[in-house]
Amino acid sequence: RWPKGLCVRPCGGWSAGLCFLRAMVEARFEPGTRVTLQGLAARPELNGEVVVVLAPASAEETAQLEATGRAKVSHYPKALSLRVQSLELAPPPDWSRGLPFPISGIVRGAPSVLEVAQAAVVAGEDLGALGRIHELQGAEDLAEALWAFCGRGEVGPAKELPDDFAELVLDTPGHWLYWIGLEQVSHHVIVEACDCTWRIYQASAPRRPQPVAKADEKALATGKGFEEFGGVLLESGGAGRRQRGYRAGAWASWEASDVSSASSSGPPPPDVVELDKDKEVHEELPEELLAARARWAGGRELTREEAAIFLRLIADLKEQARDLALKLKEQTPCSKEDDEVAAEWARQKLEAASGDFTVMPSRPGSPRSGPGYAEASDLWLFSPPDMKPTCDLSLPTTAGFAFMRTFGQLVGEYPDGRCFLALLEFLGWESLEREDGGRVGWTLRARDLRGGGQQR
Numbered sequence: 286r287w288p289k290g291l292c293v294r295p296c297g298g299w300s301a302g303l304c305f306l307r308a309m310v311e312a313r314f315e316p317g318t319r320v321t322l323q324g325l326a327a328r329p330e331l332n333g334e335v336v337v338v339l340a341p342a343s344a345e346e347t348a349q350l351e352a353t354g355r356a357k358v359s360h361y362p363k364a365l366s367l368r369v370q371s372l373e374l375a376p377p378p379d380w381s382r383g384l385p386f387p388i389s390g391i392v393r394g395a396p397s398v399l400e401v402a403q404a405a406v407v408a409g410e411d412l413g414a415l416g417r418i419h420e421l422q423g424a425e426d427l428a429e430a431l432w433a434f435c436g437r438g439e440v441g442p443a444k445e446l447p448d449d450f451a452e453l454v455l456d457t458p459g460h461w462l463y464w465i466g467l468e469q470v471s472h473h474v475i476v477e478a479c480d481c482t483w484r485i486y487q488a489s490a491p492r493r494p495q496p497v498a499k500a501d502e503k504a505l506a507t508g509k510g511f512e513e514f515g516g517v518l519l520e521s522g523g524a525g526r527r528q529r530g531y532r533a534g535a536w537a538s539w540e541a542s543d544v545s546s547a548s549s550s551g552p553p554p555p556d557v558v559e560l561d562k563d564k565e566v567h568e569e570l571p572e573e574l575l576a577a578r579a580r581w582a583g584g585r586e587l588t589r590e591e592a593a594i595f596l597r598l599i600a601d602l603k604e605q606a607r608d609l610a611l612k613l614k615e616q617t618p619c620s621k622e623d624d625e626v627a628a629e630w631a632r633q634k635l636e637a638a639s640g641d642f643t644v645m646p647s648r649p650g651s652p653r654s655g656p657g658y659a660e661a662s663d664l665w666l667f668s669p670p671d672m673k674p675t676c677d678l679s680l681p682t683t684a685g686f687a688f689m690r691t692f693g694q695l696v697g698e699y700p701d702g703r704c705f706l707a708l709l710e711f712l713g714w715e716s717l718e719r720e721d722g723g724r725v726g727w728t729l730r731a732r733d734l735r736g737g738g739q740q741r
Contacts, residue, residue, distance in 0.1 A: 314356055316340035317588060319375040319481045322358075322367070331365075334458040335375045335480035337589045339364055359481070359589070361456035362449070378480040378586070382460065383735055388431070388477050389584040392486050393537040394419025419534030424473040427488040427533045428464045431475055435462055435732055441740040442723030443730050445715075446603070450729055451596040454478055455589055460735045465599060466728035469606045469711035471704045472696060474599070476592070483592035485581040486537060489698045491530030529698050536697075539582035570697075571648060573690065578697040598695040603727055605688045609680060610708040616678050617709070624713030631709035634676050640669035642676075642702025649686035649699070664689075666705050678705075 314320060318338045322331050336358040341347040350357060355366045380387040386398050394416075402416025414430060421427045432440050443466055447453065454463050454476055463476040475486040531539075570578070581587075581595060619626040645665045664685030668676035692700045711717075714726025731741050 314338040314369065314372060317590065320356075320358065320372040321375045322371055323373055324371050325367070331360075335378075336360060336365070336456075336458055337481045338372075359456040360458065361453055364456070375480060378482040380460075380477075380479050380484075388435075388462065388486070389484060389537060391415065391418055391431070391434070392427070392533050393584065394534040419532065419537070421488055421533045422530065423490045424471075424488050425466075427486065428466075428473040428475050431462070431486070432464055432730065432732065435734065435738045436740060437738065439740065441730065442719065442721045443725075443728035445724040446727040446729045451593060451600065453729075453731075454483075454596060455593060457731075459733065462732040462734055464728075464730040464732075466726075466730075467599065467602065468728070469610070469707060469714060469726050470602060470692060470700065471707040472692075474695075476595075478592075481589060483587040483589075483595075484584055485587070485595060486533065487581075487696060488533040488536060489530040489696055491532075529701065531697070536578075536582045537584050539578055571693075574693050574697050574699070577694050581695075582697065595695070598691055602688070602691050602695060605684070605691060606708050609684060609688055609705075610712045612680055612684065613678055613705070613709050614712060625716075628710055628712045631706050631712075634668070634672070635703060635706050635710060637672065638669050638703075639671055642669065642706060643667040644700070644702050644705065647699060649682075649689040649693075666702055676706075680705075 316338050319335055320338060322334050322336060325331050339357045339359055341350055341357060346357070349355075350366065353366075354368055354370075356369050356372060358365050358367055358372070380389065386395070386401075390398050399416050405415070415434060418427065418430050418434070421430060429440060443464075446465065450465070454461075455478075457478070458481070460479045461477070463478065465474050465476065467473060472487075472489075477484045477486070580591070587595070614620055614624070614627045617627055617630055619630050643666070645667065662682055663679040664682050666676075666678040666680075689699050692698075692704070711726045714724075717725045719725060733739050733741055
């Protein structure tokens with residue numbers, strides 16, 4: 286019986302023995318199959334590495350591979366063409382090899398991790414942070430804590446996110462931890478790659494629902510989620526709001542739940558999920574965000590194709606952020622100044638804000654036109670009520686909603702107001718550098734978990 290993932294051409298009327306030999310020569314592994322390299326005499330350092338069989342890029346390449354009895358496999362920086370005799374089906378990934386605990390157990394707050402952390406604290410050892418990682422609520426806090434733990438306290442400078450970062454994450458064999466900094470959109474993600482299988486770790490700082498203004502009381506009383514603003518229907522400041530965000534442990538242990546709505550005023554929402562099992566907090570989620578969490582959260586082991594989609598979202602977000610930042614700059618008092626001046630203006634606004642900036646609509650969508658109203662054609666960003674002078678900006682919904690959807694598909698939450706201000710704050714990030722020589726804006730750190738945890 287041939288293992289799953291292995292395709293063998295039929296041998297017609299050959300005898301059983303000759304059929305087996307022919308099958309050994311003409312065996313082909315399906316694209317996406319994880320295989321272990323073996324018997325490579327010319328490059329023995331590759332033996333034992335786990336790679337993925339790739340689909341040929343053209344009919345010509347397909348014919349060439351078939352004629353030579355080879356398969357195309359993943360490797361960074363360039364794919365390899367190897368004889369099929371050098372490939373064997375790979376075993377399941379070993380996520381804990383060389384580590385005291387699997388990364389997923391640390392982020393999830395597994396009982397075994399918490400017991401060791403507590404015992405270390407009692408013994409006076411400095412492992413208390415290990416038991417708190419699952420409680421972290423900030424994306425950067427989670428990334429920094431994991432990075433420091435795996436590097437024995439060391440957090441080296443970040444490199445600029447290279448254009449081929451997706452290929453690096455997907456095609457580098459071994460067990461690696463990648464910290465991808467998306468500072469221009471106020472987010473960070475951790476990608477764990479182990480023998481051509483991937484896991485995603487994130488956190489999203491919880492924020493309270495946008496405040497309800499007095500003008501919204503009528504909307505709340507009537508159950509309407511939109512109000513008039515300059516003759517245009519906009520989402521009201523607090524109608525139907527939920528607290529956004531999730532802890533690292535909630536993301537890592539996330540599961541969809543069929544919890545019914547507690548509301549008796551109407552039918553239950555179609556999408557309800559359980560985000561915090563310890564506190565039994567149930568929150569409504571739009572279908573788009575629910576799908577993102579189902580796809581990336583819960584410690585799911587991703588295939589190469591799935592991981593490629595996640596990394597593509599990061600690349601799309603980077604491109605969208607650049608365009609939106611320029612549109613926002615045009616509305617600032619320093620629209621004619623250098624990018625650094627506009628970035629400093631946004632930084633001062635963020636530091637001076639006593640509350641959150643409000644995004645309307647908070648989701649990518651707007652109400653249908655009604656009598657005497659026009660459908661909203663802009664995405665509005667309002668500063669806190671006590672900020673003087675005000676900082677009210679807008680974006681075309683075509684660009685703003687596309688950005689919100691990409692962010693939501695990646696993070697499982699739509700961006701808040703501070704995220705939009707960060708677009709401006711990191712305008713011109715390409716020329717910025719930290720005191721330690723690290724880059725900012727869009728960055729990458731890589732740690733070899735089978736190489737002593739060294740940052741490369």
